Amino acid sequence: MNKEWSELNKTMQMQLKKEDTFPMGIASLFFLRDQLMLVWNALRNDLSRDDFNAMPYMNAEGCHSTTVAWSLWHILRIEDIVAHTLICGDQQVFFAENYQARIHAPIITTGNELVKSDIADFSKELDIDALYAYMSDVINSTDRLLNDLRFDMMKHKIPDSHRAALCSLHVVSEDERAAWLTDYWCGKDIRGLIQMPFSRHWIMHTEAALRIQKKLYP
Numbered sequence: 418m419n420k421e422w423s424e425l426n427k428t429m430q431m432q433l434k435k436e437d438t439f440p441m442g443i444a445s446l447f448f449l450r451d452q453l454m455l456v457w458n459a460l461r462n463d464l465s466r467d468d469f470n471a472m473p474y475m476n477a478e479g480c481h482s483t484t485v486a487w488s489l490w491h492i493l494r495i496e497d498i499v500a501h502t503l504i505c506g507d508q509q510v511f512f513a514e515n516y517q518a519r520i521h522a523p524i525i526t527t528g529n530e531l532v533k534s535d536i537a538d539f540s541k542e543l544d545i546d547a548l549y550a551y552m553s554d555v556i557n558s559t560d561r562l563l564n565d566l567r568f569d570m571m572k573h574k575i576p577d578s579h580r581a582a583l584c585s586l587h588v589v590s591e592d593e594r595a596a597w598l599t600d601y602w603c604g605k606d607i608r609g610l611i612q613m614p615f616s617r618h619w620i621m622h623t624e625a626a627l628r629i630q631k632k633l634y635p
Contacts, residue, residue: 418621419620419624421452422449422453422620425445425448425449425452426617428445429442429616430442430612432445433446433571433608433611434608436568439568443563443564446563446611446616449620450556450615450619453619453620453623454552454556456623456626456627457489457549457552457623460485460627461549463630463634464485466545468485469484469485469486469540469543469545470486470537470541471485471629471633472484472533472536472537472629473629473632474628474629475533475537476533479625480622480624481625481628481629483625484536484537484540484629485626485629485630486539486543486545486548487528487536487539487540488623488625488626489548490520490522490528490543490548491527491528491529491622492614492618492622493548493551493552494511494525494526494527494528494588495527495614495618496555496559496614496615497509497511497555497558498527498583498589499602499614500555500558500559500562500615501558502579502582502583502586503575503579503580503583503602503603504575504579504610506578506579509586509588510551510554510555511525511551514551516547516550516551516554519544519550519551520543520544520547520551521542521543521544522542523539524539525586525587526587526589526590526595527588527589527590527595527598529590529592529594530590530592530594530595532594559615563611570607571607571608572606572607573606573607574605574606575602575603580599580603583599583602583603584599
């Protein structure tokens, strides 16, 4: 893991554990996310459309075995789902702004169920400009959520009603590669969800995208 991002993530997590350092923790989280967004904006400028579909590590184990397009879709769908359906209990950006049609996405899920050539085929269908518009809207929406968080909310668990809403939307595939996500998210408190998916999850897939880029342009 990128050392700077890793250390910033650790610092942020420690700051969020104490009420007097909580505001600094939120500030650290914003700074980390800003650094990661700079990478994704650079990838948009540096990669060709075909590069977004490339799978140079198709047979590897790990996040880099996917594509850059899939990675961005995946982290955005997860953040949108967790922020709105599970934490806020309101409508996802994806549905509110008709992003399935705008992105030309054949699925509404996180994409965990896709493997190998399915990931490449899926990636080719996406409108990358619309996907980046989705990124901007999701980030702005999450920023508003994070600004509204209070320290006394950190230990809040996901209500059963929000879990039921998640299941009713069918945005998590029933495939074994994805179905575990529901229990995973709903077993965490708000502080745990800040770590996954609002910070560390972004780091993992950003590093994977950079690894793909390095393989394409050594």
